[in-house]
Amino acid sequence: MLSGTFSARAYSFFDTLLWIAGLNLLWIVFTLLGLGxxxxxxxxxxxxxxxxxxxxxxxxxxxxxxxxxxxxxFLKANMLSLPVVAVAAALVLNWNYFSHGSGLFPQLMAAGIFLAAIFLAGAACYLFPMYAxxxxxxxxxxxxxxxxxVRHLAGTVILLFVSAAVLYASSCLPGLIPFFSIGAWLYLTGWLCDRFFTANDESVAAAAEPAMHPALQGASTA
Known part of the structure; x- marks a missing residue:
């Protein structure tokens, strides 16, 4: 029984790795197809x-x-991504400008831009899983x-941690990028967001149910 369970888990693990590698390759190919x-x-x-x-x-x-x-x-996804890319580029350029300035004001501006970039990264982690x-x-x-x-800060912190971990692993082992890095980030963030959305939908439905049945709520209170 234990051997069978181990074999099934090992098969599922390596099947997922292969799937992630395929996702990574397809993302790169089709990103290049759209000229980046x-x-x-x-x-x-x-x-x-x-x-x-x-x-x-x-x-x-x-x-x-x-x-x-x-x-x-293709069209709708570009309508989603291009504004985010434009804002990200503006934040990078402004941070680059203010971070090299001397004095208190440029440093405060650089810190504020850095916080805005973290917030944008957190929101971007949810963007396409929400679209899906x-x-x-x-x-x-x-x-x-x-x-x-903003409302689910714990989940946002987890997504940012996963993103930072993938970036760090990719910087240490650049050979991961063409095979696993992008696919792993997409898979992990997508899977986590799906769980967060499911939990949120269930909590919203549970909160709305008493309001939908006020007579039953009064009867249970009595």
Missing amino acids: VFGAGPATAAAQIAVRKRAAGDAAPLLRSFPAAYFRN RYELPVPQYLPMSSRFA
């Missing part, structure tokens, strides 16, 4: 849709589902992911 800046958003959307399906137990072939999701969401799960008007995704990041 125009391909990263659709590739990330396709990856998070694939991660959510896998988390739900859907064994759809990655080689078939990823390209379909990429082209189907919920049907919303495109302009609402970033404000919703920002509010979710």
